[in-house]
Amino acid sequence: MPPSQPTAMPPSAEAAGNAPEWSVGDLAAALKRTLEDSFGHVRLRGEISGFRGQHSSGHAYFSLKDGAARIDAVIWRGTFNRLRQRPEEGLEVVATGKITTFAGKSSYQIVVESLEPAGIGAWMALLERTKQALAAEGLFAAERKRPIPYLPGIVGVVTSPTGAVIRDILHRLADRFPRPVLVWPVRVQGEGAAAEIAAAIRGFNAIEPGGALPRPDVLIVARGGGSIEDLWAFNEEIVVRAAAESRIPLISAIGHETDTTLIDLAADRRAPTPTGAAEMAVPVRAELLAAIDDLARRQRSAVLRRLDRERGDLRKLLRAMPGPDALLAGKRQRLDLAEARLMPALAANARGDRERLARLGDRLARRAPGVLLAGARGDLKAIDGRPERALRALLARRADGLDALGRRLVVARATTLSRAEATAARARDRLAALDGRLSAAEARLLERRRDRIERAARLLGSLSYRAVLARGFALVRDADGVPVRRAERLAAAQAISLEFADGLVQARTGPTSETTAEAAPPRRATRKRRSAAPDPAPEAAEAPPETPAAAQGRLF
Incomplete structure (x- = not known):
């Protein structure tokens, strides 16, 4: 094909073709690289707006604004969990992070890596809110505070191991009263300091008494002076709660005398300086020795004076004794x-004993045992057969008595049996007579009760309104089922029900006039005795006269 000839193009088309x-x-990626290269890490000051807590993913989204503009901010979940200062709605902060773009919304934002309150006013406002919340829980109550032991055996110290604070405490303890010291090294400022301080307090409390590692009797939490940002770790809620929960009495010595942190309010004692805390922990040894x-x-x-007084009293007593x-x-x-009376008394006593012994010998000679035994043998021979004969006679008399008693018992048994049989026969006869009388009385009672029931049934039938309905009358009720006794209660075209002896009929009243009602003479129902069947209620009273309304209702 022949080459095409060039054609003239408008200026705008030529510019568009060169771009x-x-x-x-690609454009979004280029803008992202340009923005991140121009603005790496920045510190941005502004007020938090639109913070609603962490998203379900753990990330946090909000905005930073001032009087002129606003910028979106995001904190990833891992960074959010490490933040020392959590974001709060309306809090003025300084956010450190990097500027980037979000292509999905064609917007730019700051990815926050650290967050801290902006200015002393924000720090103090945050401190006051935390203080009021913890005070409402009673963590600063005076009744929770425990006394400091007078002379602790072991002193536990929570502080930085490299600062001048620990040297001041050890030096002061050595000057006043040397005591063993356990130091739990922690960071006293910066990220993670609050968690280390709380863990140290709880760690000392977790030591079991009498274990391999001695448990301190008092704790000192100390730090040197600094700004409110430097001391902020001791205002963290985790540290305050650990101090309030400590079972070991705790002394706080944070900053200088003019510095006040929340752990000072939760501790059992507050020292103006770390040196003052050491002075509170132990007394002065020299003063104790003095x-x-x-x-x-x-x-x-006092002992010497008492001995002198007792010695003088003893001399007085010795002189009076x-x-x-x-x-x-x-x-x-x-x-x-007594010695002069003893010998004659002994001689008289011996004479009396000799005389008494002589009288006993004479009596024994007159009544020797052999003589008494010979007399007893003679008496036994004299009564040789008499006990046996007396025993046989007694047994014979007892046998005769038993035979007579047996005969009497036999006669008495026969008599008792005959009497019992006669009594049983009489009882049977009486029981039979009573049975007959009871049957007759029962029959008579049943007959009387049956007659009473029949009379009551007849009376009920005569008094029942259904007997009246059976004689040709009808019962008129209004729409609510209430019986109508007077015609004046009914209005024209009112729904009524007529109950006859054999069923219920619905009706509606028609137009009536007073002349018609007055002209209709009342008719009295007459009783007609049927020849084929007897009257269902012979004792019923005469039916009332029929009213005009009843007559009119019956026509319907």
Whole structure:
């Protein structure tokens, strides 16, 4: 084909043909690279807006704004869990992160990596909110605080191992009263410091008494001075709760005397400085020794004075006490008199015993055992056969008595049996008579009850309105089922029901006039006795006269 000839093009078309053609994704990627290269990590100050908590994915989305503009912000889930300061609606913060774009919305945003309150006012507002929330739970109540032991055996210290604080505490303890010290090293500022401090307090409390590692009797949580941002770890809720839950008495020594943190309110004692905390933990050893020496001196003086007083009282008593000779003179005289009476008394006693022994020998000689035994043998021979004969006679009498008693029992048994049979016969006859009388009385009672029931049934039939209906009358009820006794209660075209003896009929009243109602003479129902069948209620009263309304209703 021959080459085409060039044609003239408009200026706008020529410019469009020279510009490169981008896809949407390429343009978005190029803008993202340009923005991230120009703005790497930035620190952005603004007020948090639109924060509604973490998304279900764990990420957090909100905006940072000031008086002129706003920018979207996002905190990924892993970063959010590591934040020292959690985002809150309306809080002015300084966010550190990188600027990037989100191609799905054609917008730019900041990916936050760290967050901190902006300015002292924001820190203090956050501190006040946390303080009020924890105070409402009673963590700062005075009744929860425990006394500090006077002389602890072990002192536990939670602080940084490299700062001047631990050296000041150890030096002060050595000056006042050297005590073993357990140091739990922690970071006292920066990210993760609050978690380490809380873990140290709970770790000391977890030590079992009497274990391999001694448990401290008092804890000191200390840090040197600094700004409110430097001391913020001791305002964290996790640290305050750990201090309030500590079973070991706790002394807080955070910053200088003018610095106040929330752990100071939850601790059992607050020291103005770490050195002051060491002074609160232990007394001065020299003062204790001086006090002990003074007490020992006073004790020795009191003992000496007591001994002197007792010694003087003893001398007075010795002077008033009689001598040994005076005390023993009466006793000696009584002993001499007793000795003089003893020998005659012994001789008289011996004579009386000899005389009594002689009388007993004479009586034994007169009534020797052999003589008594010979007399007893003679008496036994004299009564040789008499007991046996008396026993046989007694047995014979007892046998005769038993035979007579047996005969009497036989006669009495026969008599008793005959009497019992006669009594049983009489009882049977009486029972038969009573049975006959009871049957007759029962028949008469049933007959009387049957007659009463029949009379009541007849009376009920005569009084029932159905007997009246059987004689040709009808019962008129209104739409509510209430019986109508007077015609004036009915209105024209009112629905009524007529009950006859054989069923119920629905009707409606027609137009009536007073002249018609007055002209209709009342008719009295007459009883007609049927020849084929007897009257169903012979004792029923005469039916009432029929009203005009009843007559009119019956016509319908």
